[in-house]
Amino acid sequence: MAPRVLISDKLSTAAVQIFRDRGIEVDYEPELGADKQALAERIGAYDGLAIRSASKVTEKVIAAADRLKVIGRAGIGVDNVDIPAATRKGIIVMNTPFGNSITTAEHAISLMLSLARQIPAADASTQAGKWEKNRFMGVEVTGKTLGVIGCGNIGSIVADRAQGLRMKVIAFDPFLAPERAMELGVEKVELDELLARSDFITLHTPLTDKTRNILSAETLKKTRRGVRIINCARGGLVDEVALREAILSGHVAGAAFDVFSVEPATENPLFGLPNVVCTPHLGASTTEAQENVALQVAEQMADYLLTGAVTNAVNMPSISAEEAPRMRPFVTLAEQLGSFAGQLTETAIEAIRLEFAGDVAEMNTRALTAAAVAGLLRPLLQDVNMVSAPAIARERGIAIEEVRREQQGAYENYIRLTVKTERQERSVAGTVFSDGRPRLIQIKGINMEAELGPHMLYVTNEDKPGFIGALGMTLGQANVNIATFNLGRQTRGGDAIALVEIDEPLSEAVLEQVRRLPHVKQAKPLAF
DSSP states (O other), rough: OOOOOEOSSOOOOOHHHHHTTTTEEEEEOOGGGGGGGHHHHGGGGEEEEEEEESSOHHHHHHOOOOOOOEEEEEHHHHHHHEEEEEEEEOOOEEEOTTTTHHHHHHHHHHHHHHHHHTTHHHHHHHHHOOOOTTTTOOOOOOOOOEEEEOHHHHHHHHHHHHHTTTTTTEOTTTTHHHHHHHHHHHHEEEEHHHHOOOEEEEOOOOOOOHHHHHHOOHHHTTTTTEEEEEOOOOSBBBOOHHHHHHHHHSSSSEEEOOOSSSSSSSSTTTTTTTEEEEEESOOOOOOOHHHHHHHOOOOOOHHHHHOOOOOOOOOSSSSTTHHHHHOOOOOOHHHHHHHHHHOOOOSSSEEEEEEEEGGGGGSSSSHHHHHHHHHHHHHHHHHHHHTHHHHHHTTTEEEEEEEEOOOOOOOOOEEEEEEEESEEEEEEEOOOOOOOOOEEEEEEEEEEEEOOOOOEEEEEOOOTTHHHHHHHHHHHTOOOOEEEEEEEESSSSSEEEEEESSSSSSOOOHHHHHHHTTTTTEEEEEEO
């Protein structure tokens, strides 16, 4: 029986033709996705679901998807899909991470120029029969400094276009290597310096816990007077209420926003302000971009449904169906090693080295490397999958090295990930035992055996009597239950590590208590 695909969003009809040409039955119902109940009632009859942003693929929808094998998102953002629920049910979630890049970058430049010359307000005034030539005094962009927050795929295109306008470009991006910055012709700076120097600031970073309100009341005060701010990335990167106050006070000269903290944005603190340009999330809205992502997602879904090939999956590596069963635990291990290192890395990554020893060295190490890099980059970049991760690393000038060797030491196989940053080199190693469950076996040269759980506490400390008791008592008094407690040390009385699995995330207050304990050098929560 031929696979069946439902398209529940407004996708280019070229996607419909691709499915039909490949022998796949397809139903095109572009209004269905907006009705979660109706989607849940219909989804049980389909093997594939192709969507954009209007379809909300909730846990309830996934629970009703008895046949569903793949969800394809035409575009990059998959926040409208319950990925953990899909993963648990064995449904692959794919996206098209690079299809919108040029279109979004061009929209950012368009908004910047519209803002500099007050084009929307001048247009409205002129069409209303006024001739207010003296009212709309603009500024040139030539010779001005553009601060780019997030210099990845889209940010680097914006930087290139801005240089064509003869702007000076500076960039803040913890993952941007100095060599890559030099290649792009941008000056890499810290955030405070970018705020102080920029005439225009444009944001091109995902929304994560670290980037939420990156432009807050506090950071907006650090900007130079007369700055203009452009956001075509994600709502929530800028505190809109604080920005409103900064515009009304005259400190910020204007803003141009395509994205908002609540969408659809029928009301917003920025609406109605002078010299503010707003568009309804048009970053990806060009004929070319919509055609690109629709064609991409149709090809990817058809390939998977007909041959089992996996491309641009956010919850599964790109490996063949034959390799999958044997590799799956090692993929999990590689991703966990990457995530462990990524959550502990706070400065720009220059290089990554992966060592594969024993049986694992004979496997598809390219997929394992991709899994490790995805885990490493995801804490800061979020929208990273095992296909896009190596490309994103290359964009940021991060060198990736693979080393394969025969079995060494006590373990039949292991993977060691070494991350080199501007400040230090850190390594973590792990293995898969016969039970198929990954375990860490070494952190920063200190041997220990630990299985990772959803909520972990990582502590580096001096190996002194009383530390373990003090840590246990602090967690106990805070009603935090310890699931596992793993210890390792370099030498007697030297550096030591505690890796503790706990039943729920630590509050900031309890974490601060742990950091104040005697002999503690660092305490950090980790999530897996």
